[in-house]
Amino acid sequence: MTDTTQVVERSQSAMAQRQQDKAAPTVTLLPAVDIVEDSSGVTLWADLPGVTRDKLQVSVHDGNLHIEAEAVVPTPSGLRVQHAEIHRPHFARAFSLSPDLDSTQIGAQLQDGVLKLTIPRREEARPRRIAINVA
Template sequence: MLLPGALETLLGLQEAMDRSFNTGFFDSATTSRGVNPPVNIFEKDGEMVLVAELPGVKKEDLNIEVKGNTLRLAGERTIKYGENTSYHRVERDSSKFDRTVRLPVNVEADKVKAEYKDGLLLLTLPRAEADKPKQITIQ
């Protein structure tokens, strides 16, 4: 049996833990602010590839930066239904995000390619020449 106020305390603790996990504090490879767009990062044909889900975000509202092995993805989703609107449920809301991801290799920033279609961002991130393995010949 829960004591009076114990349920509120437990719910408050759960909310605080959820917030701390969403800040990136526990993840040494990623930091973030706001709503985190889900991303997949993988290597294909010697290049890193990032796919991010960004439904409702206009490409002109995206900011992508790459330096060394760090990628920053920031933007804003704006949802407007006009004036004189009566909301019955709001689960999708306007939001900003700012996410920094550390990649396992340095990237050739001048050669990054970005495509955006149907709310999916595809970044092709070529590995920096200095990070590519070199074949050593024994003489």
């Protein structure tokens, strides 16, 4: 193979790669999740690296909790991406909520790529002590 042929092959390969990059589908990833339950409710932590608040959506519909996010992976100035297996990481996860949880009072915090959701129990579903009267 001559040097000229190698240049042509590389050039065609680079063009094919650019076209493939443009047509590359968005890959949906399942974020890792930890869930802790206690008498007051449920706390959920979801790992969403590279996600900013404006690219995060948390919603509840028909008793299902939905988390969707798109990560922003900046390229440092002066550098260019040679290869990226996932160009625009997209996260999605859904959970069914128990009827004893109050989906109208969900609290959400995002810090350092970790989403924390606090889902309280409905007041009537919380454990309570019943006083016993002596007759």
